[in-house]
Amino acid sequence: MKRSAVLGFAALCVAAWMGAASAQEVTTITGAGSTFAHPVLTKWSRAYRQGGSGDFPTTNSGLEDPQSGSILDYEPSGSLAGTMRVKDRAVDFGASDAPLKSDELAKLGLGQFPIVIGGVVVAVNVEGIGPGQIKFTGPLLADIFMGKVTTWSDPAIKAVNPDLKLPDAKIAVIHRAEGSGTTFNLADYLAKVSPPWRQAMGVDTVLKWPTGTGAKGNEGVAQAVKRTNNAIGYVEYTQAVQAKLTTALIQNSAGTFVKPDTQSFQAAAARADWSKTSDFHLLLTDAPGTDAYPIAATVFVLMHKQPTWLQNPRATLDFFRWTLDHGAKHAADLGYVPLPPSLATQVKDYWSKTFKVGY
Numbered sequence: 001m002k003r004s005a006v007l008g009f010a011a012l013c014v015a016a017w018m019g020a021a022s023a024q025e026v027t028t029i030t031g032a033g034s035t036f037a038h039p040v041l042t043k044w045s046r047a048y049r050q051g052g053s054g055d056f057p058t059t060n061s062g063l064e065d066p067q068s069g070s071i072l073d074y075e076p077s078g079s080l081a082g083t084m085r086v087k088d089r090a091v092d093f094g095a096s097d098a099p100l101k102s103d104e105l106a107k108l109g110l111g112q113f114p115i116v117i118g119g120v121v122v123a124v125n126v127e128g129i130g131p132g133q134i135k136f137t138g139p140l141l142a143d144i145f146m147g148k149v150t151t152w153s154d155p156a157i158k159a160v161n162p163d164l165k166l167p168d169a170k171i172a173v174i175h176r177a178e179g180s181g182t183t184f185n186l187a188d189y190l191a192k193v194s195p196p197w198r199q200a201m202g203v204d205t206v207l208k209w210p211t212g213t214g215a216k217g218n219e220g221v222a223q224a225v226k227r228t229n230n231a232i233g234y235v236e237y238t239q240a241v242q243a244k245l246t247t248a249l250i251q252n253s254a255g256t257f258v259k260p261d262t263q264s265f266q267a268a269a270a271r272a273d274w275s276k277t278s279d280f281h282l283l284l285t286d287a288p289g290t291d292a293y294p295i296a297a298t299v300f301v302l303m304h305k306q307p308t309w310l311q312n313p314r315a316t317l318d319f320f321r322w323t324l325d326h327g328a329k330h331a332a333d334l335g336y337v338p339l340p341p342s343l344a345t346q347v348k349d350y351w352s353k354t355f356k357v358g359y
Contacts, residue, residue, distance in 0.1 A: 027315040032075040033082015033095035035217040036182050036236040037299040040116055041095070043330045044323050045072035051326070070315045076217060080179020080205040086110065086302045092316045094302040097181025098205050102278040110302050111354040112279045113347045115320060117269050117337040118237055120185050120295040121260040123222070123245035125231040126152060128165060130246060132259055135160050137251045138193030138286075138294065144232060145173060145190070146200060147211030152230060167230065174224045174233030177214030179205040185297040186234050189285040193294075219243075234295075237265075238334045252294040253286050264293035265337045274343050280350070306356050313357040321348065 026049075031041070049071065077085070079096035086094030087108055095115075105112055122141065124134055136144075140156055143149040149156050153168040176183045184205045191198040201207055215224040218236040222243040225233040237260055240247055249257040258264050268287040274280060284296040301320060307313040323331075324347065328338035339347065 027070045027312055028073055029070045029093070029312055029316050029319055030073045030091040031082070031093045031095060031316075032077050032085045032091045033302075034079050034097050034181055034299055035076040035219065035239075036079075036097045036118060036120075036297065037095050037116065038074070038076040038218075039236075039238045039242070039334050040299075040327075040331050040336050041072065041074050043334060044319075044327050045074070047327070047330055048072075048319060048322055051322075070312075070319055072319065076219075078176070078178040078205075078217065079181030079184065083302060086304070089304065089308060092303070092307075092312050096300050096302060097297050098184035099281045099283070099298070099300050100279075100302070101281055105279050105302075109305050111305050111350070112281075112300050112302050113320075113350055114274075114280050114298045114300050114339060114343065115323060116299050116331050116339065117265055117284065118297055118299070118335070119260050119265045119268075119293050120182050120189075120234055120297055121237050121240045121245075122232065122234050122248040122250060122295075123225050123240050124248060125225050125228060125246065126167065127229070132247065132249060134164060134246075135249045135251070135257045138190060141250070142190045142194035142197035142201075144171060145175070145186075145209075145212070146197065147173070150211075169230045172228050172231040173209075173212030174215055174221050174228065174231050175207075175209050175212050176221060177216050181205060181297070181299075182218060182234065182236055183207060185283070185285055185295060188283055189295045192286045237261075238336065241335055250294050252290075252292050253288055254290045254292070256290050258291065258293050260293050260295075262332060262335055262337060264291055265296045268292040268294070268296035269337055269340075274346055280347075303355060305354055313355055317351055317355065317357060324348070 079098050082094035083096050085091045100112060137160060140160060151170055152166040187203045191203050215221045218239040221233045222235045222239045222245060225231045225245060226243055247260055249259055252258050267289050268284050271288060272282060272284060274282060284298060286294050324344040331338045
C-alpha cells in the first residue's frame with residue numbers, strides 16, 4: 001500500500017474516533033438544594049440522558065443507543081444550602097421550596113422560576129394507626145410541633161379523632177435539622193392558621209424548635225419517623241410513599257380533612273394566578289377549595305441572570321425546558337403535579353427576559 005494511502009486511511013480512523021468521542025461528550029450541570037425535589041430531578045436526569053437534549057432528541061430506540069445530553073450533578077443539601085451555593089456561584093442552579101422575594105433576587109443578581117408542585121405531608125408511627133386514619137387541624141399540629149400537646153392521649157387529639165384508640169404515650173416529634181423549604185412551607189401554613197405559631201415560631205427555613213429531634217433531609221426525617229415508635233414528622237409526599245409511612249388527613253380552609261395525593265395537590269394549585277406575581281413569588285399553602293390539600297408546595301430554581309464562563313446556563317435551561325416539555329409523566333408517576341401548560345409558557349417567556357444566555 002502506498003504511503004499516501006496509509007496516511008489517508010490513518011487520518012480517516014482518527015477522524016472517526018474523534019467524531020465518536022465528540023458524540024459521547026456531555027456537559028455536566030451542577031445543582032444543589034431542595035431534598036423535596038430530589039426524586040423528580042433524579043428521574044428527569046436519567047430520562048434526559050437517554051432521551052435527548054436541546055433541540056435534537058436522540059432515537060432512543062434501545063439500550064444500544066448512545067447516551068446524550070447533560071449529566072446532572074445534584075446535591076440534595078436542603079433549600080437554604082442550595083440558595084447559598086448558587087449565591088456563591090458554586091453551582092449552576094439552586095433548587096428551593098422557599099421562594100425569594102423580588103428585591104432579594106435583584107440584590108443577589110438571581111432569577112427564579114417554578115419547575116414542579118408537590119405536597120408536605122404529616123406522617124406518624126403509632127401502633128394500630130393506618131394511612132388516612134388519623135386527622136389533624138392546623139392549630140393542633142402547631143401545638144404538637146411547639147411541644148404544647150405532648151401525649152397521644154391528649155384531649156385535643158381525641159377531640160379530632162374520637163373513634164381512634166390512641167396510646168397514653170409521649171409524642172416523639174421529628175423535624176428537619178438543616179435549612180429546609182419543607183420546613184418553610186409547613187411553617188407558612190401553620191402561621192396562617194395558628195396565631196400562637198405565628199408569634200412564637202414564625203416562617204423560615206430554619207426554626208428554633210422547642211421540642212423534638214432533628215434529621216437531615218426529607219429522607220432522613222422519613223427514616224427517623226419509620227424507626228421511632230409514637231413519632232410524628234413532616235416530609236415530602238414522594239419520600240413518604242417510598243418509605244411506606246402512615247400519613248394523616250389535614251383540615252383545609254373549607255373545613256374538609258383532606259388526604260395528601262396528586263389530586264389534592266392539583267386542587268390546591270388550581271386557583272393560583274401566577275401571572276400577577278413578580279419572579280413567580282407565590283405560596284400554595286392554605287389554598288381555597290373543598291378538595292385542596294393545605295400544605296401544597298412549589299419547587300423553584302434559582303440561577304444567576306449574568307452567569308460567569310464557569311457556569312452552564314444554556315445547558316441548564318435546555319434541561320429544564322426538556323422537563324417542562326417532556327417531563328410531566330415522570331413527575332406525575334412520582335406523585336408530583338407538573339406545571340400547567342400556561343405556567344410553563346410563562347416560565348419560558350421569563351427566561352428570555354431574565355437570563356443573558358442567548359435564549
